[in-house]
Amino acid sequence: MQIFKKTPNIDFLKFKWFALALTIVLVLAGILNITLGHGLKMGVDFGEGTLIRVMFKDPVSVSAIRQLLSDVGLGNSVIQESGKSGREFQIRTVEVRTTSQAGEEIESHQILANKVIAALQNKEDQQRLAQGLVDLNNIDSRSLTALLMTISPDSAEQIAERLMSYRKTQSIISDWNELKKEPVSLSDDVLNQLQAKTFLGQMTVLSKETVGPQAGKELRKKATQAIIWSLVAMLVYIAFRFKGLEFGAAAIFTLAQDVLICLSIYSFTNREINLPIIAAFLTIVGYSVNDTIVIFDRIRELRKTMRKEPLEKIMNMSLNINLTRTIITSGTVFIAVLALFLFGGKVINDFAFIMLVGTIEGVYSTVFMSCPVVLWWNQLFGKQKKVKK
Template sequence: MQFVKPDINVDFVGKRKAAAIFSLVLILVGLISLMVKGGPNYGIDFAGGTLVQVKFEDKASAGDIKDALEELDLGGVVVQQFGDEANEFLIRAQNTSGELKGISQGISGALEKSYGDGKVEMRRTEMVGPQVGKDLRAKGMMALVYAMIGILIYITMRFEFRFAVGAIIALVHDVLITLGVFSLFGKEIDLPIIAAFLAIIGYSLNDTIIVYDRIRENMGKHGREGFTAVVNRSINETLSRTILTSGTTMLVVLALFVLGGGVIHNFAFALLVGVVVGTYSSIFVASPLLIFWEERRSQKAETTAA
């Protein structure tokens, strides 16, 4: 099944400079947002603290809930609406002292005091110590680094080192833009989001490998056309597959995002951004980087010969 004509010839590589500027702008906007906000908005997994998910029978507001918890020594408290229901909230507190059961009972008692007995349902309580959160954050980062190193070695063995460098830069590009989007929208970074980043890396890499494999194949068949023409031909030849794969993946991720509920909302959002950016990078980042590498190598060879 094909959505594009087999003989299509879109000049993708001719737009590589505009694409590079567009990517740099997106990355810079994300990095500026991170600097302004003092870094990523870490969730309970990485920042440490106590998280409580509560549901009220009657209408409630974040401000009223915060006022009801003032009598408790919870440190900094953040209350935000959770999910699609107006009467369900997440309460995040910095304080992790005491037992989980005691904190849960304390919050439940303070809320029932304000809203009435039996009017508050404690749906979930989690606690992570600051040191554990710090360790989880470090391990999450190392997971991403190890994945990148493994990919670099694998692609170098299967293709060439220049292919591996292009793929790694494209993957870093995808993660940075997704991280920037999370910062812009004020979304939290926790363990499920690290899993989403790893999934984005795998998805983007798969798309890039398909294009790279076609480039290697066409270098033997159409090498006389020049490397730039071969890269552009390869992107066009794999375009139908790229559209099909990305389209079907987007449908599934979109369903998760819309219907999955609050618990996996951020995870699905990360995948949604990652699929779009990963598809873009396999065409406009990973492949054009090979052309840049080839041009630099040719210039060095000409300089040496002169």
């Protein structure tokens, strides 16, 4: 498939100084924003604290949830609505307690999570809990099985399994009549006894994650190492494959630029850095280097047939020859990632966003920065070699 009827003749390297200036501006802007501005918003994977996902029976506003948390001293919690129903929310909060010993901090994340959950429960649910009733929307599988053993010993495990599976599917049980139908199919006798010992709370906890400061620090360290070692491995491979350190150095420069520019842009969006985002960065690195290697391979081939031509002309020719491939492959990836960004939902939205930025930035770095770095390397170290006949 060809986009152009004949090979274009665009002087890409004419824009190398502009591209370098743009790269410097974007990276510096990101560094300033990260160090002096808003900084990076660390998710619970890399920060510390408690992340709780909850769902309510009825729609609730973010301001109402914040007021409930403010009443117990947790007004600074990050509250994010999930979906459009106004019933599901993510709440991230941190509470650090210090002892009398200077510098020592005790993380009470489990206590904090229980504090958040208690604050979100309405007074009616709290009164029922005080009376000894159990919240069927928040009971765990083991406790539910133990409770059902007092009602129907022979089928307690099967009923508990059906109930937990149904609650996982529906997220929250809103009405007792739901439990009479498939797939739960409780008998009237079991249902009546269950109603006498439990109640359907107005809020359920979908998930609960806690990360302490040491675990968050360790995850940040490993994520950084993963990116650095992937770049080093590529440097060694490309330098060996193309028998020239300049190609490896150029690839690593452009890949480091990809990560830094994407990170810079991401820092301005107030989105969280979490494990899926690190996966996105590694994906961008792998995707971007693929196109760069194709360009370098074309340069190597043309240097054998265009021995008397300057390296800059050979580079421009290589970029133009591969321009159709670059547009088609990058365009295909961009359309796929754009669909994820628009229709994939909030769970994958951050990942899709950074992939969108990385797809565009990867083309920019390959076309406008990879070849100039090789050219500058040869000019700086005087290692531009002619291919021997």
